[in-house]
Amino acid sequence: xxxxxxxxxxxxxxxxxxxxxxxxxxxxxxxxxxxxxxxxxxxxxxxxxxxxxxxxxxxxxxxxxxxxxxxxxxxxxxxxxxxxxxxxxxxxxxxxxxxxxxxxxxxxxxxxxxxxxxxxxxxxxxxxxxxxxxxxxxxxxxxxxxxxxxxxxxxxxxxxxxxxxxxxxxxxxxxxxxxxxxxxxxxxxxxxxxxxxxxxxxxxxxxxxxxxxxxxxxxxxxxxxxxxxxxxxxxxxxxxxxxxxxxxxxxxxxxx
Amino acid sequence: xxxxxxxxxxxxxxxxxxxxxxxxxxxxxxxxxxxxxxxxxxxxxxxxxxxxxxxxxxxxxxxxxxxxxxxxxxxxxxxxxxxxxxxxxxxxxxxxxxxxxxxxxxxxxxxxxxxxxxxxxxxxxxxxxxxxxxxxxxxxxxxxxxxxxxxxxxxxxxxxxxxxxxxxxxxxxxxxxxxxxxxxxxxxxxxxxxxxxxxxxxxxxxxxxxxxxxxxxxxxxxxxxxxxxxxxxxxxxxxxxxxxxxxxxxxxxxxxxxxxxxxxx
Numbered sequence: 467x468x469x470x471x472x473x474x475x476x477x478x479x480x481x482x483x484x485x486x487x488x489x490x491x492x493x494x495x496x497x498x499x500x501x502x503x504x505x506x507x508x509x510x511x512x513x514x515x516x517x518x519x520x521x522x523x524x525x526x527x528x529x530x531x532x533x534x535x536x537x538x539x540x541x542x543x544x545x546x547x548x549x550x551x552x553x554x555x556x557x558x559x560x561x562x563x564x565x566x567x568x569x570x571x572x573x574x575x576x577x578x579x580x581x582x583x584x585x586x587x588x589x590x591x592x593x594x595x596x597x598x599x600x601x602x603x604x605x606x607x608x609x610x611x612x613x614x615x616x617x618x619x620x621x622x623x624x625x626x627x628x629x630x631x632x633x634x635x636x637x638x639x640x641x642x643x644x645x646x647x648x649x650x651x652x653x654x655x656x657x658x659x660x661x662x663x664x665x666x667x668x669x670x671x672x673x674x675x676x677x678x679x680x681x682x683x684x685x686x687x688x689x690x691x692x693x694x695x696x697x698x699x700x701x702x703x704x705x706x707x708x709x710x711x712x713x714x715x716x717x718x719x720x721x722x
Numbered sequence: 723x724x725x726x727x728x729x730x731x732x733x734x735x736x737x738x739x740x741x742x743x744x745x746x747x748x749x750x751x752x753x754x755x756x757x758x759x760x761x762x763x764x765x766x767x768x769x770x771x772x773x774x775x776x777x778x779x780x781x782x783x784x785x786x787x788x789x790x791x792x793x794x795x796x797x798x799x800x801x802x803x804x805x806x807x808x809x810x811x812x813x814x815x816x817x818x819x820x821x822x823x824x825x826x827x828x829x830x831x832x833x834x835x836x837x838x839x840x841x842x843x844x845x846x847x848x849x850x851x852x853x854x855x856x857x858x859x860x861x862x863x864x865x866x867x868x869x870x871x872x873x874x875x876x877x878x879x880x881x882x883x884x885x886x887x888x889x890x891x892x893x894x895x896x897x898x899x900x901x902x903x904x905x906x907x908x909x910x911x912x913x914x915x916x917x918x919x920x921x922x923x924x925x926x927x928x929x930x931x932x933x934x935x936x937x938x939x940x941x942x943x944x945x946x947x948x949x950x951x952x953x954x955x956x957x958x959x960x961x962x963x964x965x966x967x968x969x970x971x972x973x974x975x976x977x978x979x980x981x982x983x984x985x986x987x
Contacts (some may be wrong), residue, residue: 469832506836509843521935528937530785535814537790537821544825603786603946605930607834609778610788611947666814666821673825684934715835721931722842 527683538612540673579699582629617664686720785945898982
């Protein structure tokens with residue numbers, strides 16, 4: 467699981483190395499993730515643009531049989547209410563604890579930004595949407611992988627219910643811990659990109675992101691954000707500040 | 723280009739005519755350029771790849787594998803090796819062999835933020851340079867003439883002689899380029915036609931986006947974790963190649979070899 471720490475000396479070194487290549491792949495358009503003149507982010511941007519340009523857009527990730535389900539570690543934040551964990555948030559952590567004590571009946575997922583009907587959805591509201599169940603492989607950036615069954619509502623259904631505007635280009639997700647992720651519209655609207663509330667036939671367990679987590683089957687595991695609290699739809703790229711991938715040195719696009 | 727005496731080069735034998743020019747082949751400019759881009763890329767890939775491996779030094783066979791499933795190979799590197807930081811596993815199903823989940827309680831070594839991005843950046847350089855090299859190699863006849871052994875070379879006697887010569891550390895002084903010996907041809911052809919392409923393909927076979935787009939990428943290797951294991955094994959073979967390659971450059975006349983692969987003469 468990726469960690470949140472800025473390696474300043476290494477970043478400074480890489481950034482200075484990058485200045486010569488600054489003209490190449492500047493990434494100054496707000497429709498693309500910025501490179502900040504960092505040579506590693508230029509490589510990430512090359513991968514992202516190459517994938518979007520060259521890869522077929524209509525393919526589904528392989529879905530496995532029930533017998534293929536494997537054991538799966540829970541890493542990173544395993545309980546947002548635990549103040550000892552690295553990404554604990556002093557405001558949202560206690561709020562999560564109260565929601566958990568009430569069986570998440572008071573949980574409300576908010577959707578704001580570039581949608582015609584901003585609003586909130588309870589767990590029951592999400593479960594009223596047609597559900598999708600998929601047995602897919604989770605590929606962690608660490609090197610391991612695991613197969614599990616995920617049940618949830620396609621993100622596309624929720625975005626359409628909220629009236630996503632045609633100008634929308636990115637969907638950003640904020641969690642109860644100090645984590646946030648963003649997707650472009652291709653991955654956000656992918657049929658297998660779901661807001662999962664069930665895992666292996668039961669409610670999503672707390673270590674795996676209860677009550678609702680993202681499943682993005684076309685990218686590395688860290689994009690499948692756990693403990694989602696709010697969704698913000700944007701017209702332009704947002705690096706999500708100190709809790710986003712980029713300012714922590716991680717690739718925003720993690721298709722490889 | 724005039725070449726002076728090669729007698730100062732370590733490992734070369736004195737020429738009977740004294741100060742003479744050995745065959746002045748050197749290397750073509752595009753070979754030299756692609757050699758050094760590939761060399762820097764491979765070195766970067768090896769270092770960043772090892773950093774990535776350190777985050778999870780376990781290898782598996784099949785589609786999936788993790789700390790809670792059996793490993794094919796466990797490498798005793800970093801504190802992540804057999805780390806014990808797991809809470810009590812919880813079974814998902816009622817069956818005795820049910821898959822389980824456990825929460826990690828251990829702060830693992832993980833430098834994949836820059837490690838992964840650097841690895842893929844170097845991968846781009848290697849893939850693009852390698853593609854250009856292969857196209858040029860086919861179009862110029864370089865691969866056919868210099869890297870693929872001719873039928874007349876593939877006799878047991880000549881292979882045996884080349885093998886025995888290498889084992890005794892006795893080989894012809896370098897010409898600073900082709901023609902190559904039979905073992906040399908096999909080594910280079912194996913690296914540029916099998917090893918490096920296999921590294922790129924097994925690398926892509928671990929990518930979620932690539933395998934969604936092209937499922938056969940991981941399918942041909944029996945799954946992404948199998949591809950990862952092959953990726954590691956070919957890495958080990960390439961490290962062995964680089965060690966022997968550098969050793970041979972030194973033993974066969976370091977200065978002349980370096981001149982041939984840099985300025986060309």
